[in-house]
């Protein structure tokens with residue numbers, strides 16, 4: 001999601017005549033598009049800030065600043081002030097809001113007019129800005145990602161003299177990045193297209209609803225327009241993204257419409273929620289070659305007690321039925337999952353249920369997360385993080401060993417199959433990439449005409465844990 005958002009920020013700044021530089025050392029301004037899913041992500045930002053020379057300006061946006069806006073001090077200041085605070089809760093609707101809030105003093109002295117719309121920035125209310133700014137004077141701007149489209153107005157407020165094409169400033173959900181590389185891969189054939197932002201699910205451990213706030217769905221027309229633009233520019237793989245991507249009310253239609261588009265080779269999506277999969281979507285996976293044969297089902301735990309504590313609204317039995325349907329498909333579909341193994345109160349029995357789930361279904365990959373208590377969440381308020389660091393790591397090791405054996409077994413079964421792969425990188429003898437069923441692959445070079453970014457057919461010659469080996473055809 002952050003790659004797609006950064007692309008939108010870049011689009012707006014380019015429209016203001018800022019120039020993007022590939023090399024961090026050449027930049028005058030560094031924009032941090034932050035994530036708060038785990039404490040580690042926030043620590044990384046704090047640590048990274050120390051690396052930025054004082055001569056460079058720093059701007060910060062997204063989750064880290066947004067969940068800090070929820071402080072109780074802030075809430076009481078707002079409720080006492082009688083101010084209009086649209087941009088704490090959703091997009092500013094006016095094209096011409098007053099940009100306010102560089103300092104708390106400024107806000108206190110500001111004469112708010114009834115009927116006007118205000119977009120608040122920086123340390124007026126944000127305790128994080130206030131604290132960080134004390135240590136790093138070069139932090140210049142804090143803004144909500146939903147307000148990206150108002151950046152030109154904010155920049156004028158912080159003394160930049162800029163010119164921009166007013167016609168192409170749009171609401172966040174309407175911005176279409178101008179270039180094709182929204183990819184986190186080395187190649188430039190993949191575009192990540194957001195179809196929704198925010199989340200209303202409130203899983204008890206998750207900060208997303210507090211940091212990214214409520215769900216908003218982008219229109220099908222906009223999504224198709226963005227996809228067409230990328231495909232015309234050379235993109236061949238599209239990844240639809242959203243906090244619960246398959247909850248978009250038009251999700252199946254979006255897939256069907258995209259599959260009709262010329263130039264599209266591969267279509268993927270992430271991250272889904274188990275209960276929002278439909279039989280219609282599974283049928284598309286079974287019958288449509290371009291819809292990649294890979295399904296991710298973030299189950300998080302195999303224990304019903306823990307699922308309940310996590311406020312995940314499905315049972316292990318429902319998960320079983322669903323995976324059974326995928327396994328019954330006539331097309332071989334690889335299945336991956338997420339597991340939080342160390343949620344508070346997880347007993348040995350609960351953990352064993354997760355191990356049994358992974359072992360029974362032989363997932364192709366399990367993304368394991370160490371539980372990290374996040375502010376505002378129900379789990380943070382209600383449950384103690386009572387599993388010792390040592391035990392967390394012992395359990396992770398056990399799950400990892402199981403996964404390694406499963407991955408080796410699954411990948412051995414691939415030997416002799418012909419798979420499509422996209423090339424990511426290469427050296428004198430080998431190509432590296434990933435397959436349509438989302439497995440890393442190393443390919444021995446038979447044909448020297450293959451380039452990075454090519455889609456090629458590969459015969460699988462060997463399977464290792466977490467990697468396939470093959471030869472180009």
Ligand code: SF4
Nearest residue numbers: 199201202203206208
């Ligand atoms: S579905 Fe749950 S885990 Fe996923 S973003 Fe929403 S609240 Fe977080």
